[in-house]
Amino acid sequence: MNDHPRARHAAGPSRFSPRRFWTVFSGEFAQQARKPTVLVWVGLLVLLAWGMSTGSVRIQSGDAGVGGTKAWLTSEFAVAMQLAILTPLVYSFFLAILSGMTILHDEEWRLGDLLHATSLRPGEYVWGKYLAVLTLGFLVLAAHLGAMVFFNHVMPNAAAKELRGPLQAANYLRPALLMSAPLLVFLAGVSMLLGERSRRAILVFLLPLALLMADIFFLWEWSPGWLDPRVNRLLMWLDPGGFRWLQETWLKVDRGAAFYNSSPIPPDSGFLASRVALVVLGLAAVAWTRAHFAAAVHGRIGRRDGSKLVEAAVASETASEGEMPGREVRAGESLASLGMTSVRPGFLRGAMAVGRVELAALLASPGIYLFAVLILLQTIGTTASQVGFLDTALLITPGRFAMSSLNPLVTCSCLLLLFYSVESFERERATRLAPIAFSTPVRTGSLMLGKAAAQAAVATVIIVAMGLAGYVLILVQGTVPFSIRPFLIVWGLLLLPSLAAWSCFVMAVQSLTKNRYATYAIGLASIAFTAYRLFTGEINWVGNWPLWSAANWSDISVLELDRRALVLSRLLAVGLAIGLVAATARVFGRREADPVRIIQRLRPRPVVGTSLRLAGWGSLALVAGLWLALEVSWGPGGEAARKRGKDYWRKNLATYHDAKVPDITHVDLDLELFPQSSRFKASGTYDLTNPNDAPLRQILLTAGMSWEKIEWTLDGKPCEPTDRSKLFVFTPDPPLPHGGKARIGFRYEGAFPGGISKKGGSAMEFILPSSVVLTSFGPAFVPTVGFADQIGVDDENRVESKEYPDDFFEGQTDSSLGPRSPFTTRIRITGPADFTFNSVGAQVEDAVRDGRRTTTWESDHPVSFFNVVAGRWDVRRGEGTAVFHHPAHTYNVAEMVASLDAARRYYSEWFYPFPWKELKLSEFPNLATYAQGFPTNITFSEGIGFLTEDSAEIHAPFEITAHEAAHQWWGNIVSPGKGPGGNVVSEGTSHFSMILLVEQAKGLNARIDLCKRLEASYAKSRRPDSEKPLVKTDGSRPGDTTVTYDKGGWAFWMLMNRMGRDRALQGLRAFFKAYHNNPDHPVIQDLLAAMRPFAADPGDFDRFTRQWFREVVLPEYRLHEPKKAADGDRWKVTVRLENAGSGTMPVEVAATRGKRFDAKGQRSPDYREARATASPGKGESKEIAITCPFEPEGLVVDPDAMVLQLQRKTAAAKF
Incomplete structure (x- = not known):
């Protein structure tokens, strides 16, 4: 008799057995439900439901005013939006772990042969496990919905009262069925297929990682206005979570809170087809899994098992050691005659041996190549498709490529390291080599270092490949020269410490828990928590270990802003890596736990000794973290600065909010700049006059919160005004009469910015070693006249804007930008000799003495505000214009000079003659992407015009310059x-x-x-x-x-x-x-x-x-029933034009043939058109007839873009 399991299985019953299926289903469900992964999964979703109940993630629609109608958190659209985000980002990883590992888990425990020696059928086994995992996924979804209901309705957040509507079960169930359920079916099925086919745990995470990268960094973000609607629809259907469809179809164009609060989601046929396709693909994947598994059980195909890993490891180690010289062993010889010896390897030699084996195992895995390709494609696509002003393309520079790829690269690499680090620690157990490997004389530290080095090698290969891809992109672009320096700075100094700290954290968790699923859960929860803190704005430098969105790249200012924070943050990451490695080596178990030794180690002396040793290893992290936390608290975003601002607001709002203020007639300013230390010294005077009818009893000046050594004079005499939390109150004696004059002098020094920011990001004003930008809009470097009502205001004390009567503009209206009347200026700036200093007006002096340059600017026509901007520039001049730019940023300078020349000429003709001598534009670092049009002295971020692509159709540098130049008028x-x-x-x-x-x-x-x-x-x-x-x-x-x-x-x-x-x-x-x-x-x-x-x-x-x-009002035109018919040698076109929006405007409808403009933007000679005009009002339709001397190909509404309207892309038709 043949007792082989497969033979007995083949002879067994062939019918489906509900009892056997239920046994597999119930056993699998019970086992999966007990795993820590499920507990962390549910806990994370409950925490997210609680956090989102505050309104942090909601549809931004409705009236933002107090008491206004808001878009509810509890509407069907709002719930669908949350589920469309969380299902691919959170559910996918946890469900992939459960479904993809379920068959692998049985194989690792060698249960397969035992199970299939019974009458159990492959279909019962596979479908039972799949449905158990899927049922668990649906129960988690139900728990998530329950948590949302609880936090939204049972125990709601009091601050979100206006954001809640009535409880309607359909608002939760329909989105779950439409958004989440199809994706869960798909994820569970495909993850099981990947796990069963590959028999490699790492490949299970391929699908969720691909979803994460595609959604966050592409499908949910990239939607430029010029994107073809057909391509956009395809991308909507390809998004498994459905968020892009929801965003592009219903949320991108705000339809009003009433619509979102009361309307169910109307899915279109394409979206429904995509959801059905997900279900079909998921079930088909399970069927494929069943077929492949059955073939493996019946012996028709080979089965991968852990022996392959053993063979790879042994072969790798043999290859790395090389062939050992020896001699042929003769029969009868003793082992002693062979002269074999055993030597304990050194620390580094042992680490190298382990590293070789680990690296060989990693490189033998196809998953590493698939992950690398995914990361490359996603990161490159995200970086290359970034857009700027009005969806215009940006030039790809080495620095922008390196920095813009940092977020996706660190995210994807951390996920990759999570999966591979866990699998690396599990490899000995999975291959049953643990008793042998852990009994070798290789030190535990060598073992840890070797595994970490292999992981680092994989990450380094991916980073190098990314750098090569960036090089190719820049080379193909052919505009910007390549430089390796930004890549070394951003990826070497910023990225690698994050990856090292994360990898060591994963190893420490795995060593402590000794459970693959617990490590996965804790790792994913840590990333999700960090992302949530970042999204809600609660993170700071200490907690932002991945440096997500914390730094900006500038070719001019290379990581000068918040540099101290960056250094401390990276030291903290390195210190954490060192401390975690020490902790890992201490808790890593190479032997079975001995209860007696555990009790002995819990005595006070061993505990204290171990703690002191680990504290020594973690001292760098402790010192760097505390130092960084203190720097944040002392900086402009810390609690001390926040309190100073609040004190200013509380102390002065009621008394001085509407206080009368004098006008400035002249500003005389001496400004000394010390860019290397971000400090300045200022002294000068304000000449003031009282334009008010009543005498002015008090003169108010607001000083900077971080100014030091402040001295004041009044009419040339020393003065000590009342200091009301940096609002200085001068009391002239006698009060200043109508038309009376006073001169207030000042002297002080300070630093700007005054410390590191709370969490990095942008800065609009600064003094840095490479550049200076300061403005008179606030008390950055000069006093502000009057009470500055925006200082100390945040969400806690923000008030509604003032309600103005309809006739408020009758009579004299104050200026919204500065003093009521313009004034003259004389500004002297002193700083490093290699700097150029620009301000408003005309330059009257420029001299260098003792290595310091002094430049004086005088207003040749009165101005209403002023600025100071400095840098190391080249200059290109036009016709009464000049552009001061970074020497390497010449790409768009000619276009910007042409725009300034055209603006000065035509705006003077159209509006008013330009009254100043020269119009200049100065470039500053891309620490914030904006431009400002100060009189004669426009400032431009390098990222808004200097590094924007120019084309025959889109002239972004010209356009942005034209807008800012218009502010001169x-x-x-x-x-x-x-x-x-x-x-x-x-x-x-x-x-x-x-x-x-x-x-x-x-x-x-x-x-x-x-x-x-x-x-x-x-x-x-x-x-x-x-x-x-x-x-x-x-x-x-x-x-x-x-x-x-x-x-x-x-x-x-x-x-x-x-x-x-x-x-x-x-x-x-x-x-x-x-x-x-x-x-x-x-x-x-x-x-x-x-x-x-x-x-x-x-x-x-x-x-x-x-x-x-x-x-x-906003029209929205639609074409209905377009028809064309031949009428002799002409064609007659009829169409019904509907205005589905509001307002009444005469609008043209054109019947066209051919393309209107060629590649150079010129009118194409083959283009033909005929037009008619109609004026449909709100909800009206007009019949239009057009006679054409040509056969038309299509219809377009408003071909010359003369009427503002909604959904212009749909106001067209093809015959």
């Missing part, structure tokens, strides 16, 4: 008024001026593309529920920025076209003439009043301005 020649709509007169009009200048200099194609990008930005960022008319927009609500800039620019563009270009420009010139140097500062109502007399039809002007400036 809108903001400087005329300063906007304080109140609603004031900032629109500065920013919206600058966008309008940019549109005009782009069309003038770059042509129609470039102008149309710019208008479309502004429109897309507005549609994406607006908040319909809280959006106010332009005349009521004050910048205090979410969404006000895009209304101010994008809608404001579009509104003035449409107004000009409605009035006619010549009439509109006449009105604008009249406006500048009336308000230049006028103490009454204009808002939108003043601007419209100045333009109205030039309108050919005042009634039409009023109707237009009412809907676009005094109301909130």
Whole structure:
């Protein structure tokens, strides 16, 4: 009789047995439910449910004002959004561990042959295990939903009262079925397939890691306005979590809180098909697993087992040692005659031997190559697809590539090291070599070091491959030269300590728990907790061990900002690695635990001795961590600085919020800069006058919170004003009468920034060894006149913006940007001789003495504010213009000079003659991505224009420069008024001026593309529920920025076209003439009043301005039933044009043939079009007929981008 298990199995029953299936199912379920992985999984989801109940992750819709309608946390859309994020990011890893390892676990324990010697069928075995894991996954999902219900409804957060709606079961169950359930079926099935086919635990994590990288760094982030809608739809369907579909279809364009709070999610056919496909693929993967497993059991194919690892390890070790010389052994000889010896290897030799074996095992695993390819593709794709201003492409520089890839690289590498480190520690047990390997004379430290060195070698290979990919990308781009220095700095000094600390942490956890699943769970929970702290803004330098989003790269300033924090953070990471290695070596068990020895070690003396030894190894981490924590607490983001700001606000708000202030008539400033130490010394005077009718009894000046050695004078005499928490109150005697003058002098010194930040990131003003940016907008380096109401304000004490009456602008309106009247300046700047110092006005002196340069700037025309910017620059001059730039950043300088020249020429013709001698632009480090248009002295971050790609259609450097140059007119020649709509007169009009200048200099194609990008930005960022008319927009609500800039620019563009270009420009010139140097500062109502007399039809002007400036309207055009028919030698086109939005505007519909513009942006000679115009109102439809002398290929609404609208991409049709 044949007693082989497979023979007995083949002879067994062939029918499916519910009893056997239930035995497998119940046993697997009970075993999996007891694992620490499940406990950590559920605990993590409960904590996330609690954290998200505060509103930290929600749909940003609704009225942000107190009492306004908000988008609920409990709506179907909100729950779906949370599940679409958490399922691929959290569920996927834990479910992959359970499902992918279930068959491997039985194989490791050699249960396979035993189980399949019974009557158990492969299908019963595989499907029983799969459904057990899947059921457990659904129960975890149910627990997660229960936790959400509990924290949202049973024990809700009091601060989130406005964010909660009524409890409706469908709001939780439908998203779970639509978003989570299909993905759980897919994840469990494919993970089981990967584990069973590969028989390698590491490959189980391939799928969740791929999901993490694809979702976070690509599918959820990358959606430029120019992306083809068909490609976008494909990407929506490819996102397993469904978040991209939800975002792009329902959330990207805000539909209002009422819609999100009351409407169920209406899935489209494509999305439903993608969910069905996930289920089918998941079940098909299980069926494939069953077929392959059955073939292996029946012997039709080979089965991988641990012996392969043993053979690889032995072969690797033999190969590494080389062939040992010897002689042939003759029969009858004793072992002693062979002369064999045994020597304990040294520490390094033992580590090298272990490292060789570990590295050989790693390199023999196909998973390492798959993971490396995934990391490479994802990181390169993320870095290469980054966009800047209005979705414009950025140049790939070595520094930007290295820094922008840091987040995905450290995240993916940490996950990779988690899986491989655990498998490395489990290898001896899985291959049953543990008793042999752990009884060898190799030191435990050598064992740990060898394993860590192998992991480090793998990480290094991936990093080197990433560097080669960056080199290829930069080489293909052909614009920026390659340099290895940024890669060595960012990846060598910032990345490697994080990876070392993480790898040692994983080894320590594994040595302590001795449980693969517990280590996985703790590792994943640690990463998730760090990510949550980062997302909620609660993390600081001490806790941000991966350095996520903590540093910015600048070619000008290489990690100068917060450098002390970076050094301490990296020392902390290295110290943690050292301490954890020591702890690992101490707790790593090479022998079975002896209860007697455990009791002996728990005596006070051994415990104290061990603790002292480990404390010595961890001393570097302890010192660096405490030092870093203290630096954070002392810095501008620490509690001490926060308290100073709060004291200033509390002490002075009630008394001085509306206090009358004098006007500045002249500023005389001596500024000494010491960039190497980030310090400065300042002295000077303010000449003040009282423009108020009543005498001024007190003069208020706000000083910087970190200024030292402050001295004051009043009218040339020493003075000690009252110090009210840095609000200095001067009391002139007698009080300053109307028109009276006073001169206040000051002297002080300080550091800026005054310490390290709380968590890194950006900085708008700074003094650094390579560059200086300081402005008069706040008390950074000069006093601010009056009470600064934004100091000390945060979410705890933020108040609603002031409600202005409709006629607030009648009479004199104060300026929103500075003093009521412009003033003159004389600014002397002293600093290192190799620096260039720029400020407002004209340069009157530049001299070098004793290695220090002194440059003096005097205003050749009054200004309303000023700045100081310094750097080591080259300069390129134009026609009364100049661009000061980093010597290596020449890529877009010619375009920026051309923009300045065009702006100076055409803005002077269109609006008002430029009153200053020279218009200059100065580059500063990319520590914050912004630009500011100070009078004569524009400042530009290197990341917003200097390193932006320029193309035939998109001219980003020209556009950004045109906007900032427009502020010389809108903001400087005329300063906007304080109140609603004031900032629109500065920013919206600058966008309008940019549109005009782009069309003038770059042509129609470039102008149309710019208008479309502004429109897309507005549609994406607006908040319909809280959006106010332009005349009521004050910048205090979410969404006000895009209304101010994008809608404001579009509104003035449409107004000009409605009035006619010549009439509109006449009105604008009249406006500048009336308000230049006028103490009454204009808002939108003043601007419209100045333009109205030039309108050919005042009634039409009023109707237009009412809907676009005094109301909130936005058309949304749709084409229905497009038809074309031949009519002799012509073609007749009919279509129904619907306005699904609001507002009434005449809009053109064009029947077109061919492509309108060629690759160079010029009109194509093959392009044909015919047009018709209609004016459908809100909810109306108009029938349109177009006769064409050609056969049309399609229809497009508003081909010249003349009407602001929603969903422009869908307002087109193809025949």
